[in-house]
Amino acid sequence: MAELNTGDGGGKKGSKKVRSKKSNAKVDLTAMVDLAFLLITFFMLTTSLSKPQSMDLGLPDKNKEDEPKDNIKVDQKRTMTIIMGKDNQIKWFHGLLETPEPGGAPTNAVYGKNGLRKEILKRVVSVNEYCQTLPTYKKGDGLIVIIKPSKKSTYRNLVDILDEMAICKVPSYAIVNDITPEEQKLVDEMNK
Numbered sequence: 001m002a003e004l005n006t007g008d009g010g011g012k013k014g015s016k017k018v019r020s021k022k023s024n025a026k027v028d029l030t031a032m033v034d035l036a037f038l039l040i041t042f043f044m045l046t047t048s049l050s051k052p053q054s055m056d057l058g059l060p061d062k063n064k065e066d067e068p069k070d071n072i073k074v075d076q077k078r079t080m081t082i083i084m085g086k087d088n089q090i091k092w093f094h095g096l097l098e099t100p101e102p103g104g105a106p107t108n109a110v111y112g113k114n115g116l117r118k119e120i121l122k123r124v125v126s127v128n129e130y131c132q133t134l135p136t137y138k139k140g141d142g143l144i145v146i147i148k149p150s151k152k153s154t155y156r157n158l159v160d161i162l163d164e165m166a167i168c169k170v171p172s173y174a175i176v177n178d179i180t181p182e183e184q185k186l187v188d189e190m191n192k
Contacts, residue, residue: 055162077101077130079144080123082116082161083183085190086152090116090161094123097182106186111160120145120168145173150187 076095083091088111094104104123109116120143127143134141145165149158158175165173179187 055166074144078127078142079146080104080120081146081148081183083179083186083190084147084149084153084157084161085187086150086154088154088157089190090157091186091190092116092119097180097186111157111164116161117164117168120164120170124168124170140171142171145170147173147175148179148183149175149177150179150191152191 076099079096080092080094081097085091090109090111091106092109093100093106095101097106100106107119109119124143131137131141147158147161162173
């Protein structure tokens with residue numbers, strides 16, 4: 001039982017006045033303690049704990065071994081390739097590496113809003129305008145980004161690029177670990 005004493009009462013020592021003895025006032029805190037535990041239990045059960053933050057990532061179905069591999073032809077004007085190297089280095093190009101689109105030759109970039117994000121946003125707008133001129137245009141057509149991490153790139157850099165895809169609202173992107181020999185030369189330049 002919890003209780004709170006509020007003093008012994010009575011007068012000063014040595015005073016000659018006779019005062020009536022007051023009984024000690026006690027405050028019973030048992031009900032307060034019970035109420036506190038009841039509130040703690042209530043809030044523990046009703047509040048939600050921090051929800052995990054995750055990114056939605058759709059992966060293609062696995063092809064069976066006896067099925068022919070799908071060769072998907074994509075307009076080169078819609079593709080942008082990002083190659084990741086070691087020490088936060090990245091290179092990007094628009095179109096094919098052999099025949100890049102105007103202004104889309106292999107270029108070094110940095111992570112962040114003034115680096116890669118600026119280029120992606122620029123390409124999202126220009127490719128969207130291009131796609132709307134096509135007779136086969138469907139809603140959702142736009143830039144396709146191919147992300148190619150090298151063996152020396154870090155997982156954090158990959159997550160940074162996936163964040164850029166979400167920020168720039170890139171409609172389609174893929175993580176591909178197939179680096180062509182020409183692209184491998186770019187990787188070797190970055191990993192020197």
